[in-house]
Amino acid sequence: MRSEGFALFDSLKKGFDTLLRANGWHTSSHYGQAFLWRFTKRGFWREEMKSMFQSHLQILLTFTIIIFSFLVSVSSSLAQGEEKEDRPTVNASMEILSQYVFRGVALSADSAVIQPSIALGCRASL
Amino acid sequence: MNIWGNFDTGEELFSGHERWNETDFTLSYSHELCAGLTGTVGIIYYSLVNAPDDSHEAFAGLSYALPWFTIGVTGYREFHNYPGWWMQIEIFHNFKLPCYGMSLDLGFSAGYLDSNPQGYADWHSGQVSAALNIPVHKCITISPKIGLAFPLTRNGSDNIKFNSWDGEENHVCGGIRIAASF
Numbered sequence: 001m002r003s004e005g006f007a008l009f010d011s012l013k014k015g016f017d018t019l020l021r022a023n024g025w026h027t028s029s030h031y032g033q034a035f036l037w038r039f040t041k042r043g044f045w046r047e048e049m050k051s052m053f054q055s056h057l058q059i060l061l062t063f064t065i066i067i068f069s070f071l072v073s074v075s076s077s078l079a080q081g082e083e084k085e086d087r088p089t090v091n092a093s094m095e096i097l098s099q100y101v102f103r104g105v106a107l108s109a110d111s112a113v114i115q116p117s118i119a120l121g122c123r124a125s126l
Numbered sequence: 127m128n129i130w131g132n133f134d135t136g137e138e139l140f141s142g143h144e145r146w147n148e149t150d151f152t153l154s155y156s157h158e159l160c161a162g163l164t165g166t167v168g169i170i171y172y173s174l175v176n177a178p179d180d181s182h183e184a185f186a187g188l189s190y191a192l193p194w195f196t197i198g199v200t201g202y203r204e205f206h207n208y209p210g211w212w213m214q215i216e217i218f219h220n221f222k223l224p225c226y227g228m229s230l231d232l233g234f235s236a237g238y239l240d241s242n243p244q245g246y247a248d249w250h251s252g253q254v255s256a257a258l259n260i261p262v263h264k265c266i267t268i269s270p271k272i273g274l275a276f277p278l279t280r281n282g283s284d285n286i287k288f289n290s291w292d293g294e295e296n297h298v299c300g301g302i303r304i305a306a307s308f
Contacts, residue, residue: 090308095271097301099292100132103212103237104251104275104282107148109291111136112301119128124155 089121128152139291140176147175154185162191166200179207195219210241220259231257231269236278239285246285249278257303265307272300 095115100108132148140147154168165188172181187200195217202212218233232255239250255273262268275297277283283295290297 091305093303093305095301095303097299099297099299100134101253101273101275101297101299103239104253104277104286104297106290106292106294106297107132108134108137109139111134111138113135114133115131116133117128117130121127 086123089119091117091119091121093117128154142175144175149173159188164189164191170202181208182206183212208241208243210239210243213238213240227261229259231255231259231271239282244285246281248281250282251286252276252278267305267307269303269305270301271303272298274298 093116095113095117097113097115099106099111100113100115128151130150130152131146134145134147137143137145137147150173151171152168154166156164156166158164165186167186168184170181170183170185172183174180181204183202183204185200185202187198189196189198196219198216198218200214200216202214204210204212214235214237216233216235218231221230221232223229234252234254236252237250238248240247253273253275255271257269257271259267259269277286277295286295287293
């Protein structure tokens with residue numbers, strides 16, 4: 001069974017390699033590198049594409065906070081059966097922009113930026 | 127409460143090359159003072175990797191919803207390391223489009239900067255922006271957007287060129303926003 005599984009994998013890999021070569025892609029054992037090579041050949045966002053694939057602790061932390069906050073908010077609201085208007089709100093967003101401009105001043109140069117955000121809101125009666 | 131961050135995919139200007147170079151924490155409170163008039167107060171803590179010190183601001187603003195647009199004015203006061211004022215006037219409107227629940231955001235804002243460390247006090251920059259909101263799920267919206275930021279005065283132009291990382295005074299910024307609301 002194990003050898004059949006590997007044979008199936010090899011067959012799929014060869015087929016995928018053939019497909020990539022037919023479309024002018026540089027192939028390698030790592031298809032992420034092939035993806036990068038495609039963009040590198042075109043000179044398109046070379047550095048940006050490389051950096052976007054680099055792991056980054058803060059990005060992972062942000063995503064973790066977003067997901068955790070969402071789960072906590074939704075679960076607590078559903079559990080309490082509150083009216084919709086009184087439920088806490090969660091707004092998560094991510095912007096991918098060509099430049100970071102703050103109050104007219106560019107705070108990035110020749111590089112795209114990724115800007116995640118999460119907002120938690122609740123209604124308070126005064 | 128809002129947490130916002132900036133990840134620069136190709137930061138090469140500063141020695142540390144820190145790609146995650148800003149994290150902002152905002153705590154705010156909004157209240158509808160009367161029909162159509164909303165007041166907002168809050169504080170912002172800017173955690174800045176490439177600046178000598180972090181920044182702290184308190185802000186207060188009013189916005190009024192008119193039939194065709196909403197107008198707002200907000201004052202920001204930096205009270206810790208870079209004392210100064212940023213006053214912003216903005217006009218914006220959300221146009222409902224007759225297909226697929228889409229809408230179009232159009233906005234204009236103008237800012238007045240009074241910065242003690244920079245010795246600057248004048249109208250500074252304006253911005254026009256547009257975003258097309260496309261709902262793709264009950265609570266998820268994708269918004270292609272574009273904006274143009276430009277100086278309002280000659281002093282503003284000099285200040286923007288001096289402080290901008292690219293040395294330019296006009297900036298066109300575009301991209302996409304993916305938002306989820308629950």
